[in-house]
Amino acid sequence: MENNNKNDQSSQDDSDSDVDEVEPRLKYIRMKHDLEHILQEDAASCIAVHPKFLCLGTHWGMVHLLDHQGNKIKSKTLQEHSVAVNQLSIDQKGDYIASCSDDGKVYIYGLYNTENNHTLSMGRLIKSIAIDPCYYKTGSGHRFITGDDELVLYEKTFLSRMKSTILCKAEGGVKSIAWSGHFVAWASDIGVRVYDLNAKCSLVLITWSRSGEALPEHYRCNLRWSNDRTLLIAWVDVVRICQIRKRSMQEMVNRDLPEYVVDPISTFQVDFYISGIAPLQNQLVLLGSLKELDEDGKSQRPTLHVVEPRYQDFSTICANYLTLRGYKEYSCNDYHLDFLKDENRYFIVSPKDIVVASLYDADDRIEWLLSHKKFEQALEAVTLNVGKDCKKYTLLNVGRVYLDHLLDCGKYDEAGKLCLKVLGRDKKLWEEEVYKFARVHQLRSISSYLPRGDITLDPMIYEMVLYEYLQMDPDGFLELVKEWSPKLYTVAAVVNGVLEHLIIHSKSQNVLKEALAILYIHDKKYDKALAQYLQLRHKDVFQLIQRYNLYTSIYNMIESLMDLDAERAIQFLLDKDSKISSDIVVQMLKENPHYLYMYLDALDMKDTKDSKGKYHGLLVQLYADYAREKLLPLLRRSDNYPIQQTLDICSERKFYPELVYLLGKIGNMSEALALMTRELNDTESAIAFCQEHDDEELWNDLITYALDKPKAIKFLLQKIGTYVNPRLMIQNIKPDLEIPGLKQALVKMMCDYNLQVSVQEGFKKILSNDYFNLHERLVRSHQKGLFINDDYKCGACDRKIIMREPKDLVVFYCKHSFHQDCLKVKLIKNCVICNSQKDVSPGRK
Structure with a gap:
């Protein structure tokens, strides 16, 4: 018998080793104790189960009262028939028991009093009996029904007389009876009838077949009320479910119809003979026998099926083979099925054995799932039922079994993830599991899930993980060093491990050096960390200096910082928080003029008070070397540079615009004008220069320069009309000098000169008028x-x-x-x- 109790395995056949992979709904326990002794000497013929006890009828006519574990409640049998007991029936309260037999005897036996006991001799074979569920009630009539060739109702009347009423003639005899409320169902050779005791009429006849054929004699019809209105019928290999409902008023109008009607709900056929039927919530439990015999012509093991019915079909939820004692010698009619609805317990009876099937509880289901290596489902089941139905299993013990399985299967990543769910905050358990991963060199799989918050493990655990990454995955090692707090492990030990690894191995040097720099930071050895970052040309060096205020440690590293990122280094050096004086930077960069130029240029643009103009002399030379376009603006806006040195630089490099400005600045106007005219040949700039300084000698020098140059004469005539008396130039022009466009230039000059005179005269008039007008207004204001x-x-x-x-x-x-x-x-x-x-x-x- 599959899924049987461990103590019963010795009684199972070799075929029990075949395990059904479908998850079962039921578990099985063989009843023992006194029952074993009874069945060793006798054989079970029928059973009736009550929540308080069970009654067992035997082939020798005995009726035994037992508890649900198989112990006798009374030392003697209740009644004795001379031949096998055919059927037993118990009232709803469990006070009275009815039995019948082929000896023609009917016994009604009270467990607590004998007032309503009966012993009837019918003189014919009594195949079935049903006691009124309310038999125990006073005034209920203490009714019971027997079945043979007729269906007879017995009830107690006035003066305790027994009255019998024939309800129906039964063709072929009554095979079985089921009573619920005021409805009675019984089976005969032609079909099943449902009778309303209140209305005293038959509601329906459900025939076995459309052709009206009788039920074969060697097959029993099984009747079972699922509830007060739902009837379960099973014969041979057909199941039918019927429901009694009350007719509507519309159906009742103008018709002589019973108050109730029986409607079919479901009808389907199975591939085995049915020995018993019982409800299980919205499903059915079917006890069956296989139609085929084995190789020796013997019966095969009976089966218990849980099915879900549909209208004309069904689906199998689970099916289990049962190894009942002597099953090879028995047919379907030798088995019986009874149940306790509220407890979902099912009693399977064979002549020499009784097995109790009950629903799997949470522990049972988890045990089955584990035994079939369905670990995920087991973990889900224990998670849903933890603290409720689970008594044997917990999330931890199921999870650890699953962990061991995953490790055995090489599914290390899944095992690592599972640790987080299973181990929780238990430090000892974590450490035990980590060593399991260490033994197979798979600490990397669990590293992401190790506790690193309120609960932490021994530092050696984290060091083991880091060392494995160091050996097998340097990139992962770097990520862990970045992610993990240095409080989790001994930093010095990890640093030593990295240094030893760098000596031996040449691969991934840069990755490990970056990790080493981070470890040095954790160990507060910032100078070593800086050295590593600079060696790696890693730009995090700036952030490192700022975060740990390492400005005084980088004086000798300024040029290296410029090599790493010149723009960022300059920005960093000029930051107010750096506290690195410009003198130090200039001193450190004096051997690298280009970096010095970049720094001093940025410093000059920032224009800090402590360095304003301080390095302009040096900057003149650097601008001359690297950025001439910035030289002249510097000369114009600053006075903090040596004039002579600057003149020498500009003269040597022939920077004439800069020389012109410098000569003008020191008052050497004539030489400056000469440079503009001789070297630059820039008459327009020369005129602007003369206008700026407004010196008569400069104008004379410019006119003198232009007298032998027709183009220059023409240009001057067009430009100086508003600044110089034209006669100064016209009188000095050689009469024989040919000047193209002279006429237009003279006209332009005279117009400009006249315009200037007119403007001056106009200004004089305006000033005079304004003076007298304002005075007159003042006087008028006084007068008013x-x-x-x-x-x-x-x-x-x-x-x-x-x-x-x-x-x-x-x-x-x-x-x-x-x-x-x-x-x-x-x-x-x-x-x-x-x-x-x-x-x-x-x-x-």
């Missing part, structure tokens, strides 16, 4: 008594002058005003402030 603005205050008392009466004010033409009362001498001719000697009469108002 307006408030004079803050500029007009009394020259004596310095108070504002406000016109009230004309006689209060004295105004001189020098614009000084006085209160008349403030002047000590009334007839004064000159302003006392200006003390002028001019004969100016004051305007008295």
